[in-house]
Amino acid sequence: MDRTPLVRDLLREKQDELTASERRLSAVLLNDSLVMGLQSITRLAESAEVSTPTIVRLARKLGFEGFPDLQDAIREEVAARMKQPLAKLDAAERAEPPDHIVSRFVRAVSENINRTLDRLDLEEFDRVAELLSDPERRLHLLGGRITRSNAHYFFNHLQIIRPQVFLLDSSPSVWPQSLLDMDERSTVIVFDIRRYEKELEKLAGLAVDQGANIVLFTDTWGSPIEKHAAHCFRVMVEVPSSWDSTLAMNLLIEALVAEVQSRRSDSSAERITALENMIGESRIFRSL
Amino acid sequence: MDRTPLVRDLLREKQDELTASERRLSAVLLNDSLVMGLQSITRLAESAEVSTPTIVRLARKLGFEGFPDLQDAIREEVAARMKQPLAKLDAAERAEPPDHIVSRFVRAVSENINRTLDRLDLEEFDRVAELLSDPERRLHLLGGRITRSNAHYFFNHLQIIRPQVFLLDSSPSVWPQSLLDMDERSTVIVFDIRRYEKELEKLAGLAVDQGANIVLFTDTWGSPIEKHAAHCFRVMVEVPSSWDSTLAMNLLIEALVAEVQSRRSDSSAERITALENMIGESRIFRSL
DNA sequence: TTGCTTCTGAAATTTTTCATACACAGAATT
DNA sequence: AATTCTGTGTATGAAAAATTTCAGAAGCAA
Incomplete structure (x- = not known):
């Protein structure tokens, strides 16, 4: 199997080239870590409130042959992630350098919110x-x-x-x-x-x-x-x-x-x- | 359909009642954290080197209506596992009544922040x-x-x-x-x-x-x-x-x-x- | 406005999936 | 040895999925 670029990254990368409804679809996919994409095209279409042709078009835009091809890629990606221990996911999945200001900020904010709620x-x-x-x-x-x-x-x-x-x-x-x-x-x-x-x-x-x-x-x-x-x-x-x-x-x-x-x-x-x-x-x- | 018993547990539980080829199939499923079960019945059959009727029979044995029903359960299970551990931002463990608006709010906000960062x-x-x-x-x-x-x-x-x-x-x-x-x-x-x-x-x-x-x-x-x-x-x-x-x-x-x-x-x-x-x-x- | 382009989904068409019927092999029973 | 039972796969068609076509909608340019 060739080193296919991750569907997640593809979606993010091409975000700008996507049309309105394609983006709606992409949002649904990215939301649930792509798991939504493992349904049938019909059900996915309903979930994202787009039509099935829109899905096929998106799949093609990402470089796949059709929906089943995209789905295969998603399945592999999900499988790969399922093998990892859960705890690692958070850090591993997010490719952020841990010292980037955004990462540090989020850590601090989480802490703040938690402690604020503790006292609330x-x-x-x-x-x-x-x-x-x-x-x-x-x-x-x-x-x-x-x-x-x-x-x-x-x-x-x-x-x-x-x-x-x-x-x-x-x-x-x-x-x-x-x-x-x-x-x-x-x-x-x-x-x-x-x-x-x-x-x-x-x-x-x-x-x-x-x-x-x-x-x-x-x-x-x-x-x-x-x-x-x-x-x-x-x-x-x-x-x-x-x-x-x-x-x-x-x-x-x-x-x-x-x-x-x-x-x-x-x-x-x-x-x-x-x-x-x-x-x-x-x-x-x-x-x- | 709130099938609380996890497919994984069902499989292990009924292991004794399974026939030889059903067990071969079950092994394939358990192997990859069930992800293999998200393919079409045809391909799953090929992967496990059994026939499609065997798969349907196993699904029924586990209490499902048919293969798609089993597949739905698997998909839910995978989705549940894919849900990101919300770092430290998690109100679930807190002593708050989990249905209080504040708790629900925090959960939603955590998700929002995580997903926003995912896309950032x-x-x-x-x-x-x-x-x-x-x-x-x-x-x-x-x-x-x-x-x-x-x-x-x-x-x-x-x-x-x-x-x-x-x-x-x-x-x-x-x-x-x-x-x-x-x-x-x-x-x-x-x-x-x-x-x-x-x-x-x-x-x-x-x-x-x-x-x-x-x-x-x-x-x-x-x-x-x-x-x-x-x-x-x-x-x-x-x-x-x-x-x-x-x-x-x-x-x-x-x-x-x-x-x-x-x-x-x-x-x-x-x-x-x-x-x-x-x-x-x-x-x-x-x-x- | 008018024509032009782009986006979108309904509907028709093709392909695949899934479940059923059934056949056959081997094991257990009579 | 004949008969039943159990496990399995092949073949098949209804059902659903995936794709294609096409026409209307929406936006844009002149």
Whole structure:
């Protein structure tokens, strides 16, 4: 048997030459480590939601005679992988140099996420989800220099799901106006990681004085805002970089978004439909 | 069909009841971790030097309806084994209720990250890092409705590290002004995931016409911008939520930030010091 | 707009697969 | 020695798979 290039590599290599539906197919194949490709062409077509001719065309594009020929190559590849001990797969299969920044980064991020979850109190998560699902409560979001992006991301989604969501301006000079609205029917979500910013603490303190509830996202060292916060998520942020990683934080945010959405799926569905309509209409006015 | 008993175990278990040629067949199957069983019945028969009826008989003996049924079971078994051990990113062993949204989320995110990395071309990553590290090139960032937050995050960091970084306004009506600056010395970083936005593509096209280089972050289904892009990162975004997850994308962004920073660590250090000073001074003016 | 190219899947066609019927060989039983 | 039983393979056709053809859809250029 000639040293056929691996189907995986072929797929990745030719990715650019593939058409839309061929790429859909390729995604399905790469997803399950090619195992999907061991079905009949018909079933594979259904799985990938393409037609059988598309599959044949892809096979030819990769240099095979037809689908069965491609399938043979896949089978060999799978067989070869099955012989390896499982533990080795991860490192062996991925041909990355282990010291490449991406590899080191992923290791650090995995560690961060794991340790963040270790510390996460699921009941607190649920309580916060409930708090954020209450449409009667106003939500104010606020972040620091770096974490403002995270606040923005959270804001972006929450605003679609529910009413009464506000993102504070990046300039502290206009915060006082927002502060006026923060009372006992408000929840303030603050992001504050290392190089904690005085302004944030100041605002958090004032908000609490007015009766607002604070939900804090911070790192493990502890922001000064913790003492004001009703709920607090501590995430790991260290990575091999001059910067901190907010990935673990984003994970929590995304999980919260998913949970809040599912808690109010009925009402948010209406809201989303209304929103889509508006986007449709406003598009008319856009030029470019 | 939830046939929990593994084919492999079934074979070993019933070994005594098997006839001579059935046993020959069973040996072939067990030999290659069942992968041989994924061929057509004809070829499997040849490999094991038995006749096709023998194979059907064995399948029935094991409790399957026929050969395809057995083959399905084998395929599932192989697929299960091929599933990558998710490095350290695995919430399954954790004490969390496995069906809690957080747990499900983490599992999905792990998969996304692994698969995204599987597809990542490290050389392309390096080329993009180099592109972004060139201080002579202007960088314009741009995202869609949801991905704008990611663009913002990237912008936030790049702007600190290097000069000439610009974030396009969220309103397309003012894009033309930015477009003026996009020439062959510009790199445009576009984020575009599903529910691809026409405006983004339009802008990308125009930017390319002016000679700009496009770096695209998209999902695996393929944004229409791909055809304009000089570099393209495809990330997995599916999670158990109504929303897509941009975590894998954030990972790439953070890794790029780290790499760009380290490539120009000398010059960016100066820049950061200067920035810190400015923050220190401007704080004087802040009131609250 | 109009024609041109590219992509895609429905449908028709060819090829292969899979299961069945059956024949035959050898072993065990009468 | 004749008869049954068991294990096996050959031959066969229905069913499914793989390929080809072709026409419509979608995008692009002029």
